[in-house]
Amino acid sequence: MPQFSHNFSKYIYLPSGGLSYPPDAWLKPLTSELIYLYYDNFANTNFEYMLQILQEFTKLPIDIAELYTPDFYYLWYIIKSQEMINKSYEYKELNCSKCKTENKVLIDFTQFKIRMNNTNINMLKVVIDEYTFTIRLRKVKDNLRFPYQTLSNNNSINQFQQYCLQQVVNVKTDLYGEVERIYFNSIINSLSLQQILDLYNNIVEYNKIFGIYDNLEFICKKCGEINIYSLFNDLSNSNITMIMGSSDFDKKEHYKSLLSLLQMKLFSIENLMSVQYKNFGNFSDAMNEIELIPNGPMM
Numbered sequence: 450m451p452q453f454s455h456n457f458s459k460y461i462y463l464p465s466g467g468l469s470y471p472p473d474a475w476l477k478p479l480t481s482e483l484i485y486l487y488y489d490n491f492a493n494t495n496f497e498y499m500l501q502i503l504q505e506f507t508k509l510p511i512d513i514a515e516l517y518t519p520d521f522y523y524l525w526y527i528i529k530s531q532e533m534i535n536k537s538y539e540y541k542e543l544n545c546s547k548c549k550t551e552n553k554v555l556i557d558f559t560q561f562k563i564r565m566n567n568t569n570i571n572m573l574k575v576v577i578d579e580y581t582f583t584i585r586l587r588k589v590k591d592n593l594r595f596p597y598q599t600l601s602n603n604n605s606i607n608q609f610q611q612y613c614l615q616q617v618v619n620v621k622t623d624l625y626g627e628v629e630r631i632y633f634n635s636i637i638n639s640l641s642l643q644q645i646l647d648l649y650n651n652i653v654e655y656n657k658i659f660g661i662y663d664n665l666e667f668i669c670k671k672c673g674e675i676n677i678y679s680l681f682n683d684l685s686n687s688n689i690t691m692i693m694g695s696s697d698f699d700k701k702e703h704y705k706s707l708l709s710l711l712q713m714k715l716f717s718i719e720n721l722m723s724v725q726y727k728n729f730g731n732f733s734d735a736m737n738e739i740e741l742i743p744n745g746p747m748m
């Protein structure tokens with residue numbers, strides 16, 4: 450009955466490349482617990498959901514809260530690609546930024562390029578008016594804390610302010626030199642919408658010096674708008690309103706991929722029979738949609 454009697458781990462070299470912690474991580478074999486974590490987790494955000502899965506299946510050189518988010522997403526990407534062994538794509542439902550129509554977008558996991566870090570710079574300086582902000586790379590703990598700090602005031606400018614604030618390590622003014630930390634909040638709040646968006650865009654670009662390069666686009670089927678999006682966007686992934694796996698479509702697609710694993714004998718039937726009752730509808734829809742092939746893997 451146990452399909453995973455082996456317990457080897459796979460070595461993973463983290464894209465940060467030893468910038469501020471050792472670059473060595475390990476991925477444990479994916480077991481049936483993954484199914485439970487997918488749909489019976491207690492995450493409030495998409496990011497927390499990924500974190501629960503990474504905590505279960507990875508061994509890291511430091512506490513996961515201190516990991517840079519590009520390393521985090523890289524590990525997530527590897528788990529996704531292991532789970533999708535016999536296909537390289539999946540569909541996501543994304544809303545058009547202009548007309549809000551839902552589009553079913555094909556995401557090809559083979560198209561991503563990975564950048565390994567080749568600098569030793571882990572701070573960015575951004576000058577806005579009389580202020581010079583020193584910004585560090587985004588860490589997992591920033592994405593965990595951020596959504597709860599915006600709960601009482603969820604307007605979009607406050608979201609960008611709180612988002613940026615997480616990564617500010619130092620502020621200097623031309624006139625007074627270094628500013629005390631207790632004033633960071635009011636300085637950030639004093640910036641105009643355009644200034645805070647500039648700061649935000651600088652931070653997001655800076656965070657792409659290593660990791661998965663995932664600037665993607667889709668054309669809206671209704672209005673023709675070209676939408677640029679990023680699958681591993683920290684702001685949208687740590688937004689409390691966005692919980693992955695909430696749609697029936699996502700659940701059904703997930704079960705289809707598990708059923709394909711079953712066909713490749715990577716999963717036992719017992720694993721699948723333990724599907725939670727509340728998801729059984731999605732499971733039987735998936736059963737109806739896959740092609741059962743008696744021998745060998747599906748193409």
Ligand SMILES: [Zn+2]
Nearest residue numbers: 545548669672
């Ligand atoms: Zn549209």
